[in-house]
Amino acid sequence: MAAKLNEDKLVRRLQAKDKSAVEEIYDSYAPSLYGIALHIVKSEAIAQDVVQETFIKVWKNAAAYDTKKGTLFTWLLNITRNGAIDKTRSAAFRRRRQAVPVDEHLKNNHQLSTAQNTDQIGLRSFVDQLEDKYREIIELAYFQGYTQQEIAEHLQLPVGTVKSRVRIGLRELRKIFSEPGLTHLLIAAFCLSVWWFVV
Amino acid sequence: MNKDKFLQTGLLEQYVLGLTDEEETAVVKQYADTFPEVQSEIDQMREALDQYAKQYAVMPPEELKSRVMHGVEQADQQSDADAGAPGPARSGSNWMGAVFLAVLIGASLFLYRGKAAAERDLASLENRYIVFQEECERQKAALQQEQQVFATLTHEATVPVRLQATGLQANAEAVAYLNGLEKVAYINAGLLPELPTGKTYQLWADVEGEMINMGVLQQQNKGLQAVSYIDHAESLNITIEPEGGSAKPTVEQLVANGEV
Numbered sequence: 166m167a168a169k170l171n172e173d174k175l176v177r178r179l180q181a182k183d184k185s186a187v188e189e190i191y192d193s194y195a196p197s198l199y200g201i202a203l204h205i206v207k208s209e210a211i212a213q214d215v216v217q218e219t220f221i222k223v224w225k226n227a228a229a230y231d232t233k234k235g236t237l238f239t240w241l242l243n244i245t246r247n248g249a250i251d252k253t254r255s256a257a258f259r260r261r262r263q264a265v266p267v268d269e270h271l272k273n274n275h276q277l278s279t280a281q282n283t284d285q286i287g288l289r290s291f292v293d294q295l296e297d298k299y300r301e302i303i304e305l306a307y308f309q310g311y312t313q314q315e316i317a318e319h320l321q322l323p324v325g326t327v328k329s330r331v332r333i334g335l336r337e338l339r340k341i342f343s344e345p346g347l348t349h350l351l352i353a354a355f356c357l358s359v360w361w362f363v364v
Numbered sequence: 365m366n367k368d369k370f371l372q373t374g375l376l377e378q379y380v381l382g383l384t385d386e387e388e389t390a391v392v393k394q395y396a397d398t399f400p401e402v403q404s405e406i407d408q409m410r411e412a413l414d415q416y417a418k419q420y421a422v423m424p425p426e427e428l429k430s431r432v433m434h435g436v437e438q439a440d441q442q443s444d445a446d447a448g449a450p451g452p453a454r455s456g457s458n459w460m461g462a463v464f465l466a467v468l469i470g471a472s473l474f475l476y477r478g479k480a481a482a483e484r485d486l487a488s489l490e491n492r493y494i495v496f497q498e499e500c501e502r503q504k505a506a507l508q509q510e511q512q513v514f515a516t517l518t519h520e521a522t523v524p525v526r527l528q529a530t531g532l533q534a535n536a537e538a539v540a541y542l543n544g545l546e547k548v549a550y551i552n553a554g555l556l557p558e559l560p561t562g563k564t565y566q567l568w569a570d571v572e573g574e575m576i577n578m579g580v581l582q583q584q585n586k587g588l589q590a591v592s593y594i595d596h597a598e599s600l601n602i603t604i605e606p607e608g609g610s611a612k613p614t615v616e617q618l619v620a621n622g623e624v
Contacts, residue, residue, distance in 0.1 A: 182440075184433070184436065184437075187432075187433065187436055188429075188433065191429055191432055191433075192429075195424050195428065195429065195432075196421040196422060196423050196424060197417065197418045197420075197421045199421075199422055199423075199424035199428065200417075200418075200420040200421040200422035201417050201420050203420070203422055204420040209425075212424075213424065213425070213428050213431065216424065216428060216432060217428070217431055217432050217435045218435075220432045220435065220436055221435050221436060221438075221439045224436045224439055224440070225439055235407070235410060236410075236411075236414070238414055239410050239411075239414055242414060242417055246417075303381065303413075303416070306381040306382065306383055307381050307382070307413065307416075307417075310382070312383065313378070313383050328374055328378065329374070331374065331377050331378055331381060331383065332374035332377045332378075334377075335377040335380065335381070335409055335412070335413075336377075338409075338412045338413065338416055339408060339409060339412040341412070342411070342412045342415040342416070343408070343412070
């Protein structure tokens with residue numbers, strides 16, 4: 166609740182055109198947003214552009230954000246995700262995507278993420294808990310901006326199967342992130358990393 | 365359709381993944397507005413996706429923050445001009461780059477002109493300095509000479525010799541100073557009347573009846589003039605000779621003399 170109140174305050178400052186609010190938002194969310202952009206566009210330079218454009222949009226359109234309609238992070242994430250997906254829709258990206266088979270494409274994604282794991286703040290192991298067939302659909306829909314029809318074509322599956330996998334995949338995802346032990350596990354992991362840094 | 369049945373359709377999941385079309389999106393929004401449980405479902409699914417996305421977090425390079433803040437700053441300045449979609453992020457820095465380049469070229473030209481002017485001034489000053497230096501050297505040498513002359517004139521061994529006109533030429537008078545110790549001689553020839561061109565005065569020392577050349581007198585020299593010192597001179601004599609002087613004196617043209 167306290168976090169929610171702080172977030173409301175932060176948003177009010179942002180909407181009042183207080184630049185220090187942008188800095189605070191950056192400090193809190195830049196790694197997540199940059200990581201997502203990088204995951205989508207697979208280029209550090211373009212990912213940086215995406216993050217910069219995200220914050221410019223956030224600054225310009227702060228008034229349009231309604232705290233009742235979702236968290237600040239969801240809003241930021243959607244702007245970043247859409248910005249990054251737009252980049253991948255440029256002619257150059259399309260050519261690359263067509264040249265690389267989907268399986269290979271996903272594998273590459275995974276390799277890129279793993280390679281940067283040392284810098285990662287999140288805990289990738291949770292993603293790995295999701296079965297591949299669900300994960301690839303979430304990847305294509307959420308991170309690559311594919312339509313259901315496109316996913317069906319790429320995975321050579323009937324659209325109906327795609328729809329049911331979307332439903333089950335999200336249910337699984339919710340299960341993973343709402344497990345009662347998750348919070349404890351996160352705290353334990355945090356403590357462990359702090360201990361590791363100190364020692 | 366009741367809300368439980370709606371929750372089973374899978375439309376919510378498609379909606380949060382951005383897979384619904386406009387019509388389906390409108391339906392979902394309508395249900396969400398009507399039933400708080402539907403909105404709650406959406407929030408929870410979004411939260412799960414947020415968590416999922418957060419796992420890809422990567423530390424951005426440090427300079428990105430200043431770039432972002434700069435971009436925001438720029439957007440602020442441009443917001444009045446174009447309230448529409450922001451242009452490519454790089455355009456800001458390109459624009460800045462162009463301005464910077466223009467300023468740089470302008471500054472270079474300005475500084476180059478300044479440098480050229482400074483070089484001209486320096487060259488002129490150097491020339492004037494050289495002229496002053498030469499003048500200074502000249503003055504110094506002249507002063508030294510004057511001091512030397514003065515020292516000689518005031519020397520106790522210096523003997524003045526007054527040369528009187530012989531009558532051949534009116535007002536042909538001069539004063540010579542001889543110093544046997546330092547073997548120097550000076551004469552003030554400025555008092556002698558002016559001669560026509562092609563003629564010159566010449567000074568001779570009479571040593572036991574023989575006239576020995578002491579030098580041609582420069583009439584334009586109004587002060588003291590150094591001449592050769594001749595030992596054992598009994599008298600000093602001035603004759604008029606052809607320009608450049610003669611080896612032997614023209615005795616008929618003796619205009620002044622004086623005993624030593």
